[in-house]
Amino acid sequence: MSVYTRIKLRRDIASDWTANNPTLLAGEVGIDTTNNKIKIGTGSTPWNSLAYATLTPTEINALITGLQGQIDSLASNLNNTLDDYVPIGDVAQADGVASLDSTGKVPDTQISSTIARTTDVSTAISNLVDSSPATLNTLNELAAALNDDSNFAGTVTTALSNKAPIASPALTGVPTAPTAAAGTNTTQIATTAYVQDSLAMAMALAL
Secondary structure, eight states: OOOOOOOOOEEEOHHHHHHHOOBOOTTOEEEETTTTEEEEOOSSSBGGGSOOOOOOHHHHHHHHHHHHHHHHHHHHTOOSOGGGSOOGGGBTSTTSBOOOOTTSSOOGGGSOTTSOOHHHHHHHHHHHHTTOOGGGSSHHHHHHHTTTOTTHHHHHHHHHHTSOOSSSOOOOSOOOOOOOOTTOOSSSOOOHHHHHHHHHHHHHHHO
16 A cells, blocks of 8 residues: 655744744754754754754755655555544544543443433333342243233233122122031021032921
């Protein structure tokens, strides 16, 4: 992959250099376009206290060659074209890309409120389960408890409609009940068997 790079050095007219008096970074080159001279920063000495560099054309060419070599070395580590990379200015900006926090995750401040976070999903699941017993805290367990009946409400309604009410039931068919012991004197239902036994005992006593 070929990557072409244009280097632009810091430059200004002499009067502006003098007025602003910046401190160049160590190795940073500043060009005085008025005098066509350069100064090389030390990282601590202001512009006005720096001496102009007395580089020969050969030394200047060597400096440029060295810079180009460093750029070529960096470019060789790129696996894609420049168009495949995101400008730094677009990081953590609207319509750009997210930055990562110290744990390698996208901070909540950069996530739209319309996108569910893992904490949102965990909270929603927790609210759904809401302290349900372990045997009924999944949809499959709930379905099994309802006998996998997709019309469970209808099934229960039908079953209840076939039941007699406790108060004043109107029974049909041939209802049965437990037969009370002989001599029982309570509000328990007297079956036909109990009545026959009681009549038989009464007749025997009358003889």
